[in-house]
Amino acid sequence: MKASCVAETKMGIREYFDVIFAVIRSPVRYFEGVAEESGSRRALVFLMISAVFYCSVSMAYFFENSLTMGVVMMMNAVLMPALGAVFSFILLGMSGRGKISYGRVFNVYAYASGAVMVISWIPGLAIVMEPVRAVLVGVGLYKVTGISKLKAALIVVTTAVLLLMFFWAAAPLVFEMRTLFS
Numbered sequence: 001m002k003a004s005c006v007a008e009t010k011m012g013i014r015e016y017f018d019v020i021f022a023v024i025r026s027p028v029r030y031f032e033g034v035a036e037e038s039g040s041r042r043a044l045v046f047l048m049i050s051a052v053f054y055c056s057v058s059m060a061y062f063f064e065n066s067l068t069m070g071v072v073m074m075m076n077a078v079l080m081p082a083l084g085a086v087f088s089f090i091l092l093g094m095s096g097r098g099k100i101s102y103g104r105v106f107n108v109y110a111y112a113s114g115a116v117m118v119i120s121w122i123p124g125l126a127i128v129m130e131p132v133r134a135v136l137v138g139v140g141l142y143k144v145t146g147i148s149k150l151k152a153a154l155i156v157v158t159t160a161v162l163l164l165m166f167f168w169a170a171a172p173l174v175f176e177m178r179t180l181f182s
Contacts, residue, residue: 011045019046023115027136031143034111040103043110050114051077057121077117081109083166084137087159092145095155100145108140134160 011019022030037043055073059066085106092100112133120129134156141152 011042011049016046016049019111020115020118023111023136027112027139028143030111031108031140034107034140035104035144037104037107040106040110043107043114047078047081047110047114050117054117054121061121062123077113080163081113082106084159084163085109087162087166088137088141088155091155091158092141092147095147095151097145097147104144105141108137108144112136112140 019030034043051074054077055070058073059070085102085108088109089100089102089105092105115136116129116133120126138149138152138156141147141155142149145152147155
């Protein structure tokens with residue numbers, strides 16, 4: 001599996017399911033292969049396929065085919081891993097690991113989020129799958145960036161706290177802007 005992760009840039013149905021099963025079955029081995037991956041195209045395609053599946057199933061079952069809700073969910077599914085990767089990338093830079101590229105950190109978030117998205121649309125499992133995603137990201141950061149397990153765990157927790165603080169701080173601004181445009 002390691003050689004196929006690095007050599008192939010295409011993402012067909014079989015490759016997509018191979019990635020899901022590899023991430024879930026043995027994240028340590030899979031993220032060792034991701035460390036050698038150049039570029040983020042494959043990870044972005046994987047994330048986009050998972051996001052389309054997640055949004056289409058969620059819309060069909062829960063949101064009565066609301067296009068607005070589908071767009072919001074799609075943006076959330078793609079932008080949240082990217083934003084989490086930004087915060088983790090900044091924290092990695094602050095911790096003295098400045099030689100890590102953003103693409104490598106994004107790949108970790110994209111693969112972890114994409115693998116979890118396939119299951120998290122099921123009611124009740126979204127809450128359970130968030131800690132699984134955090135563990136997958138922690139394992140990925142440990143293997144891809146070469147930081148210690150403790151530092152990877154601290155970066156994952158700090159990233160989650162920063163994301164919460166970011167949205168808590170942005171919420172009043174969004175509500176105020178909404179009143180300006182109505």
